[in-house]
Amino acid sequence: MSQCKGEHDIAKHPCFNAEAHGKFGRIHLPVSPVCNIQCRFCKRGFNKDENRPGVSRTLLTPEDAVGVLDRAVSLCPELTVVGIAGPGDTLAGDYALETFRLVHARYPNLIKCLSTNGLLLKEKIDGLVKAGVRTITVTINAVDVKTLARICSHITHNGQYITGEMAARWLILAQLAGIDKAVSLGVTVKVNTVLIPGINDRHIGDIAKTAAQAGAAFINIIPLIPEHEFRNHRPPDCRELKAARSIAGAYLPVINHCQQCRADACGIPGGTTDFAAMLYERRAVESCQ
Template sequence: MDKFQELELRHPCFSKKAHFNKGRIHLPVSPLCNIQCKFCKRGFNKFEERPGVTRKILKPEESVEIVRKALELCPEISVVGIAGPGDTLATDDAINTFAAIGKEFPELISCLSTNGLELYNKAEAIAKAGVKTLTVTVNSVNPKTQKDIISYINVDGKKIIGEEAARILIDAQLRGIKKISELGVVVKINTVLIPGLNDGEIEEIAKTTAEKGASIINIIPLIPQNEFSDHRRPTCEEIEKARSDAEKYLKVFKHCKHCRADACGIPGKGVDISKLLYDIQVEETFSHG
């Protein structure tokens, strides 16, 4: 059994079987983001079921007790993930959290999600922290398309826009995927399907990222919000077409639940126990870095 097949048995975001009998906890320890995607709207609340939202920002030193409590509530948890609400590599909080979790709970799979801008630069630190699976959001490998998906990127405190920003991001993502794959970390690609923008590029995204070492892809239908609030959601037929295109090169995960940055529980059962882990009061502001 290879590494990917073994992970499939335990990772609810990698296989249908695990999705319905294994749990995951997302630790919302990443407060900042170094990119502004036009479809992304981050914030604090208790009710929205989507990426980018959380009840609070968790400090890395609080994470061990939160995971311990989560395991008491849901012993089926096999994965500790960090997916925001900002980018996990915009600060060192996620890497420091994984290092602490790995010492206390070595049996759990550590899973990190990132936009990939800092992936190449931090690949060794990620692997050293014990991360076993990593998700990179790649929405285009064409700068002319990517520039219409992102408003800007932030590199060393400098805001960069347009095709220059798109080229820098794509180059960083692809170099990062190759490097982290070579370090033994299993890579999944998340692609937000945006009708009329990147829907004709899914096969190219899958082919290019597979060549760099990715193993699986998840096609995420656009949630119309922020600058893309006037865009429509993709139809079921468009999603299936995108999955079919991607499947020529990568295994396709088809059970994504658009999880929050503080989600906890077995995703396939639709029960989120995160409300039992945190104080009921939510934070009111979000730093966009």
Template sequence: MSAPSTACAAHALRQASMQPAFPDLEGHHPCFSTTAEGHAKAARLHLPVSPACNIACAFCRRDFNRVEQRPGVAARLLKPGEAVAVVERALRLIPNLTVVGIAGPGDPLASDHAIDTFARIHARWPELTLCVSTNGLMLPARVDDLHAAGVTTLTVTVNAVDPAIQAAITPKLAWQRKRLDGLAATERLIANQLDGIARAAGLGLTIKINTVLIPTLNDHHIGAVAERVAAAGARMINVIPLIPEHQLAHLREPTFIERHKARAAAARHLKVFTHCQRCRADAAGVPGLTDYTRDLYGDDLVAEPTFSHG
């Protein structure tokens, strides 16, 4: 690509990112606000109620601690009833709290815990925006339950739409009480993700995609991902730089230029979210600005083995 065309692409990406993707959510949901001003206005609360996962991602290392600032980490695991008490405390502590989400530490749709929690919260605080982040494997089967529980915003982690690429990222999964490996696993995952996105869009949910940018694996493939998920009904994409962990610890984090090229490729099809802070599964506050996590959770650590939701 020539220098002028690169500059034009950069300018177009900056201009597009300055326009709200969802006017009704701008300044109300930090993870669906595309302007810096909107992102900084409202707080969100993540509830770590999901104990298990149904896929195994090569980059994922789950843990329970208070130190690491990344997805898949929480101080403790909550039961649905405990989560309701945390929301009650959070509303007293965080005056600009508008969003309650569930993003781990396992996948929210791999068990009933998240939907149970959402239903309890929606019944008590219907004004809160409810948000879920899932790998999408169980989305076609559970999207009606999410909708009934009051969930209106949805994030699906889609790292590839080519089964061969996805096989290097998610080599195995559990489906209908059986283990699937390789292409059988990734073909099922991708089909369910796209079907689930389409069903969610049909129900009126607002849909964002998370895509982990992995050098040498899917860095050339981001535009294809954005095109397919946009056709299914997604309206925003968040390209997240790889944190080298677990089986991908030998890879490096993508460079600024690689991140820019991936986002520019995605921007041809979807609005691009650029304010991601790679939040913990128990995050509380405005991403990157305020953190109330330590004030909300007790000292007891409950550790259970989990895999990645993304």
């Protein structure tokens, strides 16, 4: 793997580093209940059966999350990353930041990582860095306003409900400004892009080029999981996914080993043991807040 800024933070990060995948473990702490944007393919929920982002068995308070992490470290000694990836957006509330503060005080040597839509990244990155976060994933599904308006139905920001192309423009500008500032503070940024045939599949090169210009270190092209308004939209086939990754690779190193994990995942990605089932003993809650 080539040298890059923040490499010391990804050498044992199984989501950012293919060489670490299958060797080191990660846990996602489900502490973020709400989201401040609505993607047309996204359906958040609580269950123990679906294997996709946006779902969890339950929600944790920041204090409860530390207790779960204590047990996870004991169950999975290979655990090197503590992340927050939902089931809503990590920055739509303050739960993730408070969780990272508590976790960093107790486990300063664990890699702190989060996934976000990036709407509030610029506003909150200083606090995240102080709380030990050094790796971040930002989901960018378009950098063209018309294309993103087809994917994201609305955003909410400072009490404003914004739709259409205005919402798309606001989100794109916020994402790129957030990445730029995060990178300036020494954070390694990976961009996730959901490949949606017929909508953003001809836009992948623009996304990768723009993300690289903003300072992103990697890009991860992941297939659409049809849900919500896109429940009848077909996912990309292997040929389309391979082509999109090849196009993106002209601008950024491409992550090829992502498994689109749940918001409460725990263990070595691709491993045989699901430690999450052992950690979350409470009954799954029935709906998102």
